[in-house]
Ligand SMILES: NC(=O)c1ccc[n+]([C@@H]2O[C@H](COP(=O)([O-])OP(=O)(O)OC[C@H]3O[C@@H](n4cnc5c(N)ncnc54)[C@H](O)[C@@H]3O)[C@@H](O)[C@H]2O)c1
């Protein structure tokens with residue numbers, strides 16, 4: 001059997017460690033739980049193979065790099081899905097949900113957005129001018145340990161800003177993380193919030209800032225536009241490319257009791273300033289670059305086919321798709337390629353503008369369930385589901401799906417829209433292989449018996465509202481099964 005990936009989890013972590021070092025080879029994925037466990041045990045994480053003499057002999061299945069066979073398997077699965085979608089399109093429930101199309105459009109994003117190498121310094125200068133005294137830096141332990149927090153503290157000090165640090169944010173941040181951070185904000189009398197990191201610190205910081213002015217618990221604000229009072233000002237410094245959470249009105253927090261990721265969609269959680277300095281993204285390992293990049297590509301594609309898409313969001317999404325297809329493989333191949341990092345930082349921001357205003361779809365509604373249930377990395381979940389949901393949605397948005405193929409650079413000249421759309425799905429599968437992403441949920445340890453509950457919760461997720469095809473729970477279960 002060909003194993004195209006090897007997932008490093010909390011339970012098999014020891015197999016991959018040698019002398020207190022976890023070596024992560026190309027194509028391997030470390031789950032957030034395993035990363036946390038390594039961190040707590042003082043295990044150093046190195047991306048690359050172990051030195052020859054100390055090379056570990058992992059038990060179990062050997063790691064085999066993605067190969068042509070795996071790629072073909074993924075493409076075949078997507079094409080099979082297209083056939084399924086074609087049949088399903090004849091069902092009456094597969095109609096375009098016209099009642100969800102809004103007549104009026106709004107464009108929401110932070111009022112100040114800083115992009116490009118070195119813009120961190122500019123951000124500190126602006127914060128200094130805002131008149132705040134003390135900021136709570138909300139981040140994770142890893143970024144504190146590698147010195148990125150200290151780098152930000154020093155830049156802010158130059159402009160007279162004092163800081164306190166809450167570094168307890170976990171990937172897929174939980175209600176407990178929000179409560180701990182809020183306690184620290186109040187104890188230390190901070191008058192604004194700074195998030196430093198990827199989507200997890202941004203979302204946790206958004207929740208802290210919202211609760212500090214509105215009160216209650218974060219579950220009270222699950223859904224759309226539930227708060228009444230603006231949040232404490234938030235400056236979001238981004239280190240992944242990415243979720244675009246540094247600029248969105250979305251805040252995703254895991255309810256620890258139900259294992260469900262709650263979506264808080266509210267303009268009040270929009271940061272005051274977003275910062276995308278690609279210098280802070282250079283240290284991202286290849287697997288994180290790939291996972292977060294696939295999240296961004298999913299944002300652009302879901303926004304482009306969303307029921308709320310409009311000319312403004314189309315412009316952002318289509319350009320972002322073009323940029324990401326060119327620069328994501330480059331950034332994965334060579335993390336020190338500053339041009340690729342800069343283009344990806346910009347493209348993920350544009351994809352964020354698109355989905356912040358157009359909404360998302362079933363990929364995100366379903367990925368949230370995988371993140372909540374198994375703690376899997378958000379970008380990896382999206383990556384595996386994306387071709388399957390594209391195939392499912394194809395017949396509701398055939399022209400737009402063929403446009404996506406064209407933006408991605410597929411040769412669609414003279415092709416029927418359906419054939420062009422299939423070319424686009426095939427290319428997404430090839431990109432997944434190229435950037436060493438898993439191609440099945442089975443590889444991620446997802447269990448078939450959990451599918452019905454996850455499908456039921458996906459139907460209730462706020463992101464499902466703007467999916468172009470209105471499906472039933474059985475449809476969503478089938479998409480999950482196709483991705484196994
Ligand atoms: N609010 C939104 O609009 C929105 C949109 C999409 C996803 N999300 C949420 O974002 C979360 C995922 O965020 P993410 O994918 O950015 O990952 P993350 O923030 O969970 O970070 C993952 C890991 O990457 C490390 N890391 C971050 N930056 C790094 C850097 N520059 N160099 C090296 N390591 C670095 C972190 O320490 C962490 O261990 C999920 O909870 C997801 O639901 C939110």
Ligand SMILES: [Fe+2]
Pocket residue numbers: 243295296299364378382
């Ligand atoms: Fe996302």
